Amino acid sequence: MLNLENILTNNNVKPTAMRLLVLQFLLNKKSATSLTDVENYFDKSDRTTIYRTLKTFVEKGISHKIDDGTGITKYALCEENCHCEIDNDLHLHFHCTNCNETICVTDYKIPKITLSRGYIAENINLVVKGICDTCNKN
Amino acid sequence: MLNLENILTNNNVKPTAMRLLVLQFLLNKKSATSLTDVENYFDKSDRTTIYRTLKTFVEKGISHKIDDGTGITKYALCEENCHCEIDNDLHLHFHCTNCNETICVTDYKIPKITLSRGYIAENINLVVKGICDTCNKN
DNA sequence: AAATTAATGCACTTCCGTTGCATACTTCAA
DNA sequence: TTGAAGTATGCAACGGAAGTGCATTAATTT
Ligand SMILES: [Mn+2]
Ligand SMILES: [Mn+2]
Ligand SMILES: [Zn+2]
Ligand SMILES: [Zn+2]
Numbered sequence: 392m393l394n395l396e397n398i399l400t401n402n403n404v405k406p407t408a409m410r411l412l413v414l415q416f417l418l419n420k421k422s423a424t425s426l427t428d429v430e431n432y433f434d435k436s437d438r439t440t441i442y443r444t445l446k447t448f449v450e451k452g453i454s455h456k457i458d459d460g461t462g463i464t465k466y467a468l469c470e471e472n473c474h475c476e477i478d479n480d481l482h483l484h485f486h487c488t489n490c491n492e493t494i495c496v497t498d499y500k501i502p503k504i505t506l507s508r509g510y511i512a513e514n515i516n517l518v519v520k521g522i523c524d525t526c527n528k529n
Numbered sequence: 530m531l532n533l534e535n536i537l538t539n540n541n542v543k544p545t546a547m548r549l550l551v552l553q554f555l556l557n558k559k560s561a562t563s564l565t566d567v568e569n570y571f572d573k574s575d576r577t578t579i580y581r582t583l584k585t586f587v588e589k590g591i592s593h594k595i596d597d598g599t600g601i602t603k604y605a606l607c608e609e610n611c612h613c614e615i616d617n618d619l620h621l622h623f624h625c626t627n628c629n630e631t632i633c634v635t636d637y638k639i640p641k642i643t644l645s646r647g648y649i650a651e652n653i654n655l656v657v658k659g660i661c662d663t664c665n666k667n
Numbered sequence: 668a669a670a671t672t673a674a675t676g677c678a679c680t681t682c683c684g685t686t687g688c689a690t691a692c693t694t695c696a697a
Numbered sequence: 698t699t700g701a702a703g704t705a706t707g708c709a710a711c712g713g714a715a716g717t718g719c720a721t722t723a724a725t726t727t
Contacts, residue, residue: 513660
């Protein structure tokens with residue numbers, strides 16, 4: 392049911408070899424992943440293919456894009472029943488300035504924000520920078 | 530008291546011609562400004578000089594850097610008594626996806642965020658994307 | 668099998684931030 | 698006032714990352 396292929400097909404993405412490998416990689420990684428991360432992980436890989444793979448994953452709701460303020464776009468798999476595209480269902484992202492990892496804090500839901508009259512909020516991005524628990528121990 | 534030169538000298542920045550011009554420009558603009566914005570405004574200008582001018586302004590606490598998620602770094606003058614460098618005194622930024630302007634919502638202070646044990650928050654970035662009031666009228 | 672569509676790989680471009688280095692301008696002390 | 702040291706500027710170039718064009722290959726459909 393929840394095997395790799397099904398994740399793809401359930402989201403209308405054809406399960407090609409590369410897509411399965413990238414998905415596998417994203418599943419194993421607990422933190423957010425950059426295009427270069429994926430590229431480096433595979434010995435023989437083409438940057439463009441991975442780029443388009445990640446892009447497809449985002450478009451089809453398999454993963455979401457994260458702007459953690461480092462200037463490097465990160466990607467992370469969506470949870471089940473995630474509504475990344477739909478407003479106000481987004482979570483906080485934490486970026487550790489020590490180990491440089493970015494993680495999804497999915498249990499921290501972004502609170503509703505009231506703006507001045509006339510402003511319409513469509514999307515909210517909340518990033519906290521600091522030291523993660525792992526780095527904190529050392 | 531609050532003329533251009535004093536703003537610079539009060540922050541230990543020597544008031545050179547270019548710096549005064551850039552400061553003037555930032556003062557007149559109500560929205561956040563990119564390096565390219567400043568560059569284009571002046572007929573004859575050097576990108577590097579402006580880059581370093583803006584960098585100096587940030588370092589000396591005259592302006593703050595904004596990452597609005599567009600991938601283009603923006604700058605805006607700090608308010609009086611702004612503690613941008615010191616944690617948790619930051620405000621929300623609004624980016625209009627229609628006119629592409631980013632503004633400081635200085636009266637919206639970012640609330641304190643409680644993270645899991647072990648995590649230390651040093652900096653918080655909150656960006657709301659949507660439609661601004663001006664664009665909303667049209 | 669032929670034709671159509673989708674995915675991949677390679678080369679190349681663009682954009683932005685950033686740095687190196689040579690020149691010009693200030694400041695200050697001898 | 699002259700020279701030296703420090704600071705600011707201008708030009709050129711680099712590097713990383715996102716993104717595009719296009720030819721090739723693989724998968725689907727008829
Ligand atoms: Mn996330
Ligand atoms: Mn601001
Ligand atoms: Zn860490
Ligand atoms: Zn607008």
